[in-house]
Amino acid sequence: MTPAEFEYLKKFLKDRSGLVLSNDKQYLVESRLLPIAKVGKLETLSGLITSLQRGGNSKLESDVVEAMTTNESFFFRDKTPFDHFNETMLPALLEARARTKTLKIWCAAASSGQEPYSLGICIKEAGSKLSGWRTRILGTDLSLEVLEKAKAGLYSQFEVQRGLPIQMLLKYFDQKGDMWQINPDMRAMIEWRKLNLLDSFSHLGEFDILFCRNVLIYFDQQTKSEILDRLAKMVPEDGYLVLGAAETVVGLTDAFKPVAGKRGLFQRKQSAAKAGVAAPRLVAGAGGSLLR
Structure with missing residues (x-):
């Protein structure tokens, strides 16, 4: 070459x-x-x-x-984001969404599905806390090949051993020969779509939590800033953004702020109006809801 x-x-x-x-x-x-x-x-x-x-x-x-494009993934990858989900994001949103009882999550680089399914397991493990709630997880990726694998929810012994506790494997998976398939209830929780983050995604609607981990590291600074600014329009002012351990919003966008003491976790900054300064209210997120 x-x-x-x-x-x-x-x-x-x-x-x-x-x-x-x-x-x-x-x-x-x-x-x-x-x-x-x-x-x-x-x-x-x-x-x-x-x-x-x-x-x-x-x-x-x-x-x-x-x-x-790299499609490396495994269950409960890096552990910390899922601790943040269980200990910080979910308790706050259970209170904030108590009236509507809806929770919407977008995994913007879903790869072969381990991240969305890990979040689905967290939701199932929350048990009665989410009784009566409508939850939806959207998984998107650039690659149709990995999305097909994600939809099937079928993983090798090696794949399920990477990060998945044995008790959760036995609880949420069925053995199929030498493979393991996540059960139908779990698969039904997640919607899969092909999506390139360089393209418009405003039609997806608004999400309470947005996972976009280990993607921005592959982009240049301008592309990172543009994507983060567009992602901010998809999240309400009490919503969350989760990035990879080596990623940050600092120096790239003013739309998010780090959550103190929570590595990789960010929250929308309050608008001027919410902060007490007279300013027009910005409506975040366009399009319809994933919840039907």
Whole structure:
């Protein structure tokens, strides 16, 4: 692959997915895209890039983007965000939403489904606290392949051993040969949609909690700021944003503030009107609700 071809591929990936490749990632490109070139009978990376440049091959374009976006995930990944959910977000929202008894959560990089299902387990484990409540979890991802896996809720022994306590495995999964499938009640809690965060997502409506972990690290500063500002419009002023351990809103947006002592947890800043300053009220979130 020539330097010019690598530059073309970097621009292609940034335009299509927001992914910013540094110059030292050429080895990663080769390891992930050579198999696609061979399956497509293009033989070499140069042949693959030539085909991309010609245009008109939407499947190849999609395969390249999916191959280069990271889909690593496991149950209760990093643990801390789920502690924040159980100990901070859920108690606050149980009180704030006591009248409507609705809870809406969006996992904006759902990958193969472990994060949304982990949150579903947290909700089930809350038991009587959520009796009579309507809860909905939306999982979105750029990759159709991982979304299909998420919908099926079928995982290998290795996958369920990564972060999932044995008692929860036996409680919420059914064994299918050498695989484990999350039970139908859990699968029914979650709606799956293909979504690119570079595209408009205002039609999804408003969410009480927004998980967007380990995604922004792949974008440049301007793209991060733009996405965070658009995410802020999806969350009410008492709603929450959860980012990855290495991610922050500081220096990127004024729409969120860190929650003191809670790493990776952020909350919408109050508008000027709510803070006691005369100003027009901003209506956050457009479109319909996921709850039907």
